[in-house]
Amino acid sequence: MKELSLNILDITENSVKAGATLTEINITETDDDLVLTITDNGCGMTPEILETVTNPFTTTRTTRKVGMGIPLLKMAAELTGGEVVIASKHIGEFPNEHGTVVKATFSKKHIDFTPLGDVVSTITTLIQGHPETDFLYIHRINNDEIVFDTREIKETLEGVPINTYEVIKWIEEYLREQYLQIFS
Amino acid sequence: MKSLAELQAIKERMKDKVILREGVNATRVVVGMATCGIAAGARPVLNTFVEEVNALGLMETVTVSQTGCIGLCQYEPIVEIYESGKEKVTYVKVDAEKAKRIANEHLKGGKVVNEYTIGANQ
Numbered sequence: 001m002k003e004l005s006l007n008i009l010d011i012t013e014n015s016v017k018a019g020a021t022l023t024e025i026n027i028t029e030t031d032d033d034l035v036l037t038i039t040d041n042g043c044g045m046t047p048e049i050l051e052t053v054t055n056p057f058t059t060t061r062t063t064r065k066v067g068m069g070i071p072l073l074k075m076a077a078e079l080t081g082g083e084v085v086i087a088s089k090h091i092g093e094f095p096n097e098h099g100t101v102v103k104a105t106f107s108k109k110h111i112d113f114t115p116l117g118d119v120v121s122t123i124t125t126l127i128q129g130h131p132e133t134d135f136l137y138i139h140r141i142n143n144d145e146i147v148f149d150t151r152e153i154k155e156t157l158e159g160v161p162i163n164t165y166e167v168i169k170w171i172e173e174y175l176r177e178q179y180l181q182i183f184s
Numbered sequence: 185m186k187s188l189a190e191l192q193a194i195k196e197r198m199k200d201k202v203i204l205r206e207g208v209n210a211t212r213v214v215v216g217m218a219t220c221g222i223a224a225g226a227r228p229v230l231n232t233f234v235e236e237v238n239a240l241g242l243m244e245t246v247t248v249s250q251t252g253c254i255g256l257c258q259y260e261p262i263v264e265i266y267e268s269g270k271e272k273v274t275y276v277k278v279d280a281e282k283a284k285r286i287a288n289e290h291l292k293g294g295k296v297v298n299e300y301t302i303g304a305n306q
Contacts, residue, residue: 001222003222006222006223006227008221009217009222009227010218010222011225013217013218013222017261019251042229060204067219068219068223069219070224072219076195082221121227121228121231122227124231125217125227125230125231125250128234128248128250129217129230129249129250130228130250141255153191156188156191156192156195156227157191157195158195158199159199160194160199165193165234165243166194166197167191167194167198167238168192168234170186170190170191174186177186177211
């Protein structure tokens, strides 16, 4: 993956596929580190699946037997001296509080650190493709933060689909403005 | 500055149109967005289709959606176009430029861009 934001798109697709109604994408940065945490309330994974999930030969896809999503994220993190930690509660065992947390840490100063890239495009792509589920996006850099919650947007929209072109465009421009204002 | 008031104005504008749109869409553009597709560049392809469908005024008849792995990862980004009453067309190794041409010639013009189809790339 050329940008970390593409890994984020890819990993979050797993949350949606797991039936999550809410997925939080949290990026917390200091000058030295970037911590990416994707938390969902999907069906979760059994301990057996969880144990093998970083293995490329574990996959949910039915079209072929290799799944590279988590392994690619793990590689990107470990190349910088960081790591990926995954915790999960399967719906079978935890009917009321199931879900998965994928936490990846990166050392930003490492030469092999993959730049974050166009994370706004990742967020709008997720909303465009999955209007029925909600996303909470939080990006903190030192003491500044951007918080974006599709539940609030949907409240304003009163039934107009969130993936209507004009709405997606508004979200994109809104987020880009936030970035310009807060992080420039 | 983007404000919530602006979003509210969009809502007011779209409220009536939404009802009209339901059930009218006859053409589906489906972009493969699994790991293979994303790594190969599907995100800008998807966004180009979303942009072009709107720019060409096709939003009443065309929907753009995402799918998982189609099973032909070496040909990603893959775009499938379903039109009612016609055979599915599969475009392979699509990028933003090709997406623009497919939108103009196929979605708007009704003519398949043969050179980008899987048949021409095997």
